[in-house]
Amino acid sequence: MRARPAPARRVTVLGAGSWGTTFAKVLADGGSDVTLWARRPEMAREIREARRNSQYLPGINLPRNLTATSDLAMALTNIDQLFLCVPSQTLRDNLIDLEPLLPPDIPVVSLMKGVEKGTGLRMSEVIAEVLPIDPTRIAVASGPNLALEIAKKQPTAAVVSSVSMETAHEVALAARNPYFRSFVNTDVIGTEFGGVLKNLIAVAIGIVDGVGYGENTKASIITRGLVEMTDFAVAHGAERETLAGLAGLGDLIATCQSPLSRNNTAGRLLGQGYAFAEVVKQMNQTAEGLASVAPILALAKSKGVEMPIVDQVGQVLAGTLAPADLAPHLTTDDTPRGERTTDDSQARPRAAFRRAFERAFDQLRHGGRGPRGA
Ligand SMILES: NC(=O)C1=CN([C@@H]2O[C@H](COP(=O)(O)OP(=O)(O)OC[C@H]3O[C@@H](n4cnc5c(N)ncnc54)[C@H](O)[C@@H]3O)[C@@H](O)[C@H]2O)C=CC1
Numbered sequence: 244m245r246a247r248p249a250p251a252r253r254v255t256v257l258g259a260g261s262w263g264t265t266f267a268k269v270l271a272d273g274g275s276d277v278t279l280w281a282r283r284p285e286m287a288r289e290i291r292e293a294r295r296n297s298q299y300l301p302g303i304n305l306p307r308n309l310t311a312t313s314d315l316a317m318a319l320t321n322i323d324q325l326f327l328c329v330p331s332q333t334l335r336d337n338l339i340d341l342e343p344l345l346p347p348d349i350p351v352v353s354l355m356k357g358v359e360k361g362t363g364l365r366m367s368e369v370i371a372e373v374l375p376i377d378p379t380r381i382a383v384a385s386g387p388n389l390a391l392e393i394a395k396k397q398p399t400a401a402v403v404s405s406v407s408m409e410t411a412h413e414v415a416l417a418a419r420n421p422y423f424r425s426f427v428n429t430d431v432i433g434t435e436f437g438g439v440l441k442n443l444i445a446v447a448i449g450i451v452d453g454v455g456y457g458e459n460t461k462a463s464i465i466t467r468g469l470v471e472m473t474d475f476a477v478a479h480g481a482e483r484e485t486l487a488g489l490a491g492l493g494d495l496i497a498t499c500q501s502p503l504s505r506n507n508t509a510g511r512l513l514g515q516g517y518a519f520a521e522v523v524k525q526m527n528q529t530a531e532g533l534a535s536v537a538p539i540l541a542l543a544k545s546k547g548v549e550m551p552i553v554d555q556v557g558q559v560l561a562g563t564l565a566p567a568d569l570a571p572h573l574t575t576d577d578t579p580r581g582e583r584t585t586d587d588s589q590a591r592p593r594a595a596f597r598r599a600f601e602r603a604f605d606q607l608r609h610g611g612r613g614p615r616g617a
């Protein structure tokens with residue numbers, strides 16, 4: 244007798260914007276039965292009946308094993324995994340609504356790349372604060388994942404991270420198909436901050452692009468931006484290696500290079516001279532970087548981490564720095580880490596000069612009697 248095939252995994256994605264819808268498609272193409280929760284009933288109906296999300300993914304056909312509802316209770320009934328993909332600033336309210344409906348002991352996965360204004364909390368921390376859930380059942384997914392490219396089945400990879408390797412594997416198995424590969428790690432802090440921080444550097448890239456600066460300027464910002472990202476994340480407990488991987492460098496490259504990036508686009512508008520309020524009005528999609536600048540700078544300050552590029556992005560947003568003045572050489576450290584010469588022939592003359600200066604200063608202080616102790 245042939246063994247009966249295991250029933251398909253049932254998963255729900257909360258949030259039917261560009262990434263929520265795309266990730267729902269990734270999961271469906273990986274074999275799960277997927278429910279997408281949309282806030283607006285008309286959007287749920289279009290996804291369910293026309294298999295389209297014409298506002299966020301124009302021209303993309305959605306698979307048959309993906310349905311949609313605007314009924315939260317229905318979306319959360321009898322599921323094996325839950326993925327969250329709403330704007331970061333609304334997550335807390337969404338969690339409060341869903342908390343009484345959450346099935347016990349399922350993995351809850353953040354797909355978001357922002358921090359909460361006011362608290363500075365990462366999305367996994369907001370989840371841990373609001374939901375009565377074992378921390379080992381919380382996961383995050385991040386990487387170079389521009390929604391529209393993935394919706395067109397262009398191959399990419401991501402990282403699923405949880406303090407529990409078992410949970411990370413469970414989620415990665417669902418978030419895997421022929422065009423989407425999920426790797427796993429246990430560095431939730433690094434994986435999550437990688438996604439948040441690259442948005443800020445992408446805003447900087449957009450700004451200088453809008454001003455009309457070229458590839459040298461952008462390469463310097465990307466390179467020094469990665470150092471800022473890494474210093475910040477490591478100071479908060481991340482592993483350096485994570486920031487050199489898909490969730491750090493990988494996502495930084497994708498977001499800084501692509502006109503599909505909303506953070507990059509918002510930056511470009513600022514660089515072209517639009518004021519912050521106008522940019523917010525023009526963007527009808529989530530550009531997380533705009534809300535993350537202030538909490539990230541506050542977190543950096545609390546750990547004594549210097550973030551000159553992010554700081555300048557904050558100043559451009561506040562209207563106190565002209566976009567044309569945002570440049571990588573405007574750093575607070577004249578020999579930033581990672582850019583020092585390995586040849587110490589330059590260091591020796593500097594040390595010799597300092598000793599000579601100290602001797603001369605000492606002579607002056609002691610009435611020309613020569614340095615103390617001499
Ligand atoms: N679009 C992309 O390529 C990627 C986005 N992300 C992240 O995914 C998260 C969501 O972004 P997108 O889907 O791209 O944004 P989006 O702007 O395309 O969609 C946001 C969705 O959230 C809904 N929404 C707005 N306010 C809400 C509320 N109060 N309650 C519930 N739903 C609400 C909107 O109606 C919309 O469906 C962000 O954190 C973003 O950084 C991560 C990877 C890739």
Ligand SMILES: O=C(CO)COP(=O)(O)O
Pocket residue numbers: 356386387388389390442445494497498503504505506507529530531
């Ligand atoms: O996170 C993303 C790609 O990995 C999408 O970036 P944007 O939010 O800037 O569009």
